[in-house]
Amino acid sequence: MYADKKQNQQSGSYRGxxxxxxxxxxxxxxxxRTGSSAFLDRDGDTDMSGGGPSSFGGxxxxxxxxxxxxxGRRMNRNKPHLSGWWKIVxxxxxxxxxxxxxxxxxxxxxxxIDPQSTRVERNKLIFWIKNTRAKEAIYNQSGKLTLKDHTIxxxxxxxxxxEAQLTKDExxxxxxxxxxxxxxxxxxKLNLSELHKDPxxxxxxxxxxxxxxxxxxxxxxxxxxxxxxIDFSNNSLRHAGCLREILSACKVITKIKLDNNRINSxxxxxxVEKNASGxxxxxxxxxxxxxxxxxxxxxxxxxxxxxxxxxxxxxALPEKIKFETEEQSVLPQTQKFAILLEAAPKxxxxxxxxxxxxxxxxxxxxxxxxxxxxDETCLFSISVAWRANKDVKDKFPAVMPxxxxxxxxxxxxxxxxxxxxxxxxxxxxxxxxxxxxLGETKHMMHTxxxxxxxxxxxxxxxxxxxxxxxxxxxxxxxxxxxxxxNPANGSFLILNDQMSIVRSSPDTVEKVLKQSFDSTxxxxxxxxxxxxxxxxxxxxxxxxxFCTDCLVAANWDFQKALELxxxxxxxxxxxxxxx
Amino acid sequence: MCILxxxxxxxxxxxxxxxxxxxIHDKALVIASSFVKQYYQTFDENRSHLxxxxxxxxxxxxxxxxxxxxxxxxxxxxxxxxxxxxxTVSTVxxxxxxxxxxxxxxxxxxxxxxxxLPHYFSETFILLQENGxxxxxxxxxxxxxxxxxx
Numbered sequence: 175m176y177a178d179k180k181q182n183q184q185s186g187s188y189r190g191x192x193x194x195x196x197x198x199x200x201x202x203x204x205x206x207r208t209g210s211s212a213f214l215d216r217d218g219d220t221d222m223s224g225g226g227p228s229s230f231g232g233x234x235x236x237x238x239x240x241x242x243x244x245x246g247r248r249m250n251r252n253k254p255h256l257s258g259w260w261k262i263v264x265x266x267x268x269x270x271x272x273x274x275x276x277x278x279x280x281x282x283x284x285x286x287i288d289p290q291s292t293r294v295e296r297n298k299l300i301f302w303i304k305n306t307r308a309k310e311a312i313y314n315q316s317g318k319l320t321l322k323d324h325t326i327x328x329x330x331x332x333x334x335x336x337e338a339q340l341t342k343d344e345x346x347x348x349x350x351x352x353x354x355x356x357x358x359x360x361x362x363k364l365n366l367s368e369l370h371k372d373p374x375x376x377x378x379x380x381x382x383x384x385x386x387x388x389x390x391x392x393x394x395x396x397x398x399x400x401x402x403x404i405d406f407s408n409n410s411l412r413h414a415g416c417l418r419e420i421l422s423a424c425k426v427i428t429k430i431k432l433d434n435n436r437i438n439s440x441x442x443x444x445x446v447e448k449n450a451s452g453x454x455x456x457x458x459x460x461x462x463x464x465x466x467x468x469x470x471x472x473x474x475x476x477x478x479x480x481x482x483x484x485x486x487x488x489x490a491l492p493e494k495i496k497f498e499t500e501e502q503s504v505l506p507q508t509q510k511f512a513i514l515l516e517a518a519p520k521x522x523x524x525x526x527x528x529x530x531x532x533x534x535x536x537x538x539x540x541x542x543x544x545x546x547x548x549d550e551t552c553l554f555s556i557s558v559a560w561r562a563n564k565d566v567k568d569k570f571p572a573v574m575p576x577x578x579x580x581x582x583x584x585x586x587x588x589x590x591x592x593x594x595x596x597x598x599x600x601x602x603x604x605x606x607x608x609x610x611x612l613g614e615t616k617h618m619m620h621t622x623x624x625x626x627x628x629x630x631x632x633x634x635x636x637x638x639x640x641x642x643x644x645x646x647x648x649x650x651x652x653x654x655x656x657x658x659x660n661p662a663n664g665s666f667l668i669l670n671d672q673m674s675i676v677r678s679s680p681d682t683v684e685k686v687l688k689q690s691f692d693s694t695x696x697x698x699x700x701x702x703x704x705x706x707x708x709x710x711x712x713x714x715x716x717x718x719x720f721c722t723d724c725l726v727a728a729n730w731d732f733q734k735a736l737e738l739x740x741x742x743x744x745x746x747x748x749x750x751x752x753x
Numbered sequence: 754m755c756i757l758x759x760x761x762x763x764x765x766x767x768x769x770x771x772x773x774x775x776x777i778h779d780k781a782l783v784i785a786s787s788f789v790k791q792y793y794q795t796f797d798e799n800r801s802h803l804x805x806x807x808x809x810x811x812x813x814x815x816x817x818x819x820x821x822x823x824x825x826x827x828x829x830x831x832x833x834x835x836x837x838x839x840x841t842v843s844t845v846x847x848x849x850x851x852x853x854x855x856x857x858x859x860x861x862x863x864x865x866x867x868x869x870l871p872h873y874f875s876e877t878f879i880l881l882q883e884n885g886x887x888x889x890x891x892x893x894x895x896x897x898x899x900x901x902x903x
Contacts, residue, residue, distance in 0.1 A: 468786060470782060470787070551851065553849070557846035559844045584846060585844075585845040586844065594782060625817070627895055631852075635877065635895065637875070637895045650873060652859065652861055652875035654857060669850065672846055672857060672859045674860075676843060
């Protein structure tokens with residue numbers, strides 16, 4: 175993006191310069207060019223010591239890499255620029271008149287510009303100059319000159335020399351030479367890898383994107399019916415759109431390679447799908463798309479686009495597994511699925527889990543006692559979604575609690591198979607260890623639901639859902655257990671434990687607290703005390719401490735506490751209240 | 754049992770990565786995302802097409818009520834009192850059940866019905882592979898709605 179591979183001999187680096195007032199405020203359309211503007215050379219003959227405060231920190235070179243995104247890429251900035259030529263590129267050539275432009279340049283820069291090989295290519299005005307001072311002047315004027323309300327943006331890059339303006343036929347001839355040696359007849363394969371480096375194409379712009387039309391013409395003329403395989407690797411392709419004509423010309427193509435490009439998503443290869451959907455071999459190695467998608471999803475989507483594919487990224491694809499919802503013939507009666515649980519076992523399971531939750535809430539250390547409830551070969555994983563929000567109240571933090579971040583196995587965020595594997599805890603010891611590593615929890619019992627569903631083999635699925643009050647956050651959770659029931663002695667063993675956590679929203683918690691506000695608490699156990707404090711807080715909006723004091727004074731009687739508050743309201747200091 | 758034909762036949766195909774995933778661990782990983790996507794897409798478009806995923810003994814626990822068997826479940830889903838619905842999934846997690854060769858799939862997310870505000874929901878599926886074939890069916894399904902909006 176920053177460096178055209180041919181132009182990496184720039185000899186200077188961008189340094190903070192007070193004259194570059196235009197840099198951050200460029201014509202919005204050209205903002206994407208800020209990177210290449212880093213090419214602009216600040217070579218020796220520029221006066222660096224003068225000028226006012228540098229707009230980008232430090233003086234000469236001191237903070238040169240601070241705002242320069244291209245800094246790290248141009249390590250060969252000291253390579254000498256032998257030819258002395260500069261290629262000047264002016265954008266939006268259709269917006270201004272060339273003659274006016276050159277006249278204006280001459281006037282404002284007081285240098286003789288002497289442009290060579292001027293041409294317009296792809297809406298850019300390109301010309302070459304040898305006068306370095308002229309180049310500096312042009313560089314300074316970029317973003318300042320306006321012609322007919324259009325601000326001119328110009329860039330200078332070091333260059334070998336003016337590229338001859340080749341006629342189409344000349345270009346075609348060169349490309350043809352290049353293609354001849356790249357076509358392998360025995361394999362019916364055309365190798366277009368690294369086209370821009372081809373020695374036959376020196377002297378013309380030879381990026382694949384730019385010469386695609388010429389390529390497609392040549393291919394159509396010569397070998398459209400023959401080519402079965404094309405290698406498009408190493409061409410910095412972001413999008414397969416430029417390959418449209420080439421692909422539609424090749425009638426019998428079966429293998430396509432797009433390794434080492436810049437494909438970011440599968441929509442970028444839509445063109446390939448449209449024009450070459452019958453391919454059997456495809457390779458997208460070393461493209462960003464593979465890191466941005468879940469592996470299984472990637473393979474699944476690719477096979478939907480290319481149904482005849484038998485090899486992807488060098489690996490053979492096996493036969494499909496279908497998840498079919500088509501009617502099968504009559505099912506074998508012997509296969510049992512779910513069984514309806516009767517009341518007694520259901521109650522037993524609910525009690526089992528209520529006890530479980532109690533142990534869980536007692537404390538992290540106490541959870542080792544949950545060990546025997548788990549089977550030897552049990553499984554446990556956590557899946558979290560934490561929607562950040564603008565509110566900054568203490569119990570609704572925008573950031574996932576740290577104890578959960580490293581264990582999050584949410585398939586929507588955890589793409590790699592190895593990661594998913596490492597976050598699935600197997601075996602009683604591991605699982606109990608993980609449970610103890612979870613922070614303190616307090617299941618808000620009045621929010622909880624337990625759903626139980628009978629399965630085959632005397633298994634039961636139980637889903638606990640509700641809200642957990644954890645230090646620093648309220649969490650809405652849903653915990654799925656698969657339990658094996660031992661009908662003989664009525665004991666249960668947990669086989670699977672899956673916990674899904676979502677950040678509770680303030681609305682939810684408000685409602686929940688309000689519900690507990692309505693129901694009068696039965697005893698004054700520690701849990702209830704905390705709940706009472708919250709209730710009083712809800713009603714009076716005082717701080718925790720004051721609410722607790724109020725309740726203590728009222729002997730933990732909610733109504734009395736409210737009365738006390740109302741009586742004393744006038745004399746309560748303002749900092750007793752929540753902000 | 755008569756063979757029912759629906760106007761739109763659902764065929765959810767998904768594919769495995771390197772090697773054939775005979776291992777239930779791998780299968781769980783592979784089918785999770787695809788199933789979730791396909792299920793909720795179908796649900797949102799036309800939930801009566803989900804019928805084929807259920808069998809005779811499949812069970813649906815919906816907010817406390819139990820429904821067994823394809824007809825009952827389809828009936829329940831069809832009778833849900835909204836015209837249009839949209840699911841957005843926030844978490845997906847799948848675990849294999851090694852001894853039974855089944856997959857436990859836990860999903861949470863938000864759903865928006867008609868003009869209501871979105872509500873959180875959580876849904877758990879137990880998926881089984883049918884004897885002798887490659888297709889997966891739902892054995893148990895538990896759905897809970899958190900009637901609190903966000």
